[in-house]
Amino acid sequence: MENEFTARYIELGANAEIFRYEDCIRVNPLKITAEALIERLKKKGFQLEKVKFLENGYFVRKARHSISALPEYLHGYFYIQEAASQLPAQVLNPSNEDIVLDACAAPGGKTTQLAVKAKAVIAVESQHNRMPALVNNIERMGMKNIICCNTDARTFEPEIKFNKILVDAPCSGNYISDNKWFGKQKITNFTERAEIQKEILSNVANFLEDNGELVYSTCSLEPEEDEMVVDWAIKELGMKVLDIDCIGDKGISNPFGKELDKQVEKCRRLWPYKTRTQGFFIAKLGLK
Amino acid sequence: MNFETFISKFAGIAIEYTKINNKYFLAEASLVELSKKLNCKIEAIGLFLGEEKEDKFMPSPALLEILAKVSDEKVFVNYIGEIDFLYGRDLKKRHITSFTGGSKEGFFKLIQNEHDENIGYGKISKPLDSETGEIANMLDKGDYIRREKPVQHS
DSSP, X not given: OXXXXXXXXXXXXXXXXXXXXXXXXXXXXXXXXXXHHHHHHHHTTOEEEEOTTOSSEEEEEEOSSOGGGSHHHHTTSEEEOOTGGGHHHHHHOOOTTOEEEESSOTTOHHHHHHHHHSSEEEEXXXXXXXXXXXXXXXXXXXXXXXXXXXXXXXXXXXXXXXXXXXXXXXXXXXXXXXXXXXXXXXXXXXXXXXXXHHHHHHHHGGGEEEEEEEEEEESOOOGGGTHHHHHHHHHHSOEEEEOOOOSSEEOOSSGGGOOOOGGGGGSEEEOHHHHSSOXXXXXXXXXX | OOHHHHHHTTOSOOOOOEEETTEEEEOOHHHHHHHTTSOSOEEEESEEEEEEXXXXXXXXXXXXXXXXXXOOOEEEEOHHHHHHHHTTOOBOGGGEEEEESOOSTTOEEEXXXXXXXXXXXXXXXXXXXXXXXXXXXXXXXXXXXXXXXXOOOO
């Protein structure tokens, strides 16, 4: 069924096939090996299959009941995290010497993913009602190297700089992860969201080390929240787009007839009908 | 019962902690130093160990996991017992496969599953060496789900 949104996707050279994406988990290597978890869950009627493009991601191919009802979930052996949403932290790829800023942290999937590798993670979340989920997930996953800050990434002013920053920005979402999405959205929402996304980027870029890397991601497929924000960051914040090794199509440099900086083609856009994941957009940025 | 007294019920160890308001955390000194440079409201740092509510210390499942590595005050349960306990129910004799440490009424015990993984703690309500041994559920890991209002995973 075509609507004003799907017509936009067609104009961008894509389609809006709707399907139910596969349940996916991320194994927590701090608590268990993937092999041991696969074996334990197999005995309980669950079958896991490695996601080829993820380090610790596994599709749940067979499930006797909800995987969140398993004791192994409560032990923090895995995090239920959709496949595409595991990519931003993987692309940022911190080392054990990095102190990482996670600028929009709750409910903590990407935060706990980053904390597996990083020296420390500063998890910033502006909404107080989302803090319990963040703190619970950190505790459940057994992470000891995270500081949770209830503050707005748009006004956060630390005394330090970071060489790795993740901005998984609040966005309009997509029609795959929310089956009522088409009924909820207006095209004007996208530009309003984009303003918030730019404000976040604008502030946290001040705290990026000269040779640091910032991953900007959304689960939106709308160019206003994706390539056009990156184009703005290139022009207004003096940033550059870095190459990334990640699945997905290249970014769109001419959405709806607007000519953007060609660098946005280095971004990755995950069209659900191609990747069989939810919609996603990922860019790695650095300072010029 | 305060933090130190609670720990002493299970093991003769000291755990250094950082406190934020009424909450206890396990955090390395470098993490605490880092937190001072953030100029914002810190909600949590490192691993949450528990909190004081009305002058009573309420442990976190993470603290129980730490204690289970060094304590002898353990009760081991079968799979049915594990599931029942994780749903907040008390343990009956039929759930218990073995125990170490004290068996008298009033003792606190760490509850371990078949893999010797901690699933919570309880208080002996009927002596474990009797035919009707029972343990009252004080805290179980199902609390992770119960204490949180649903937030959509991204």
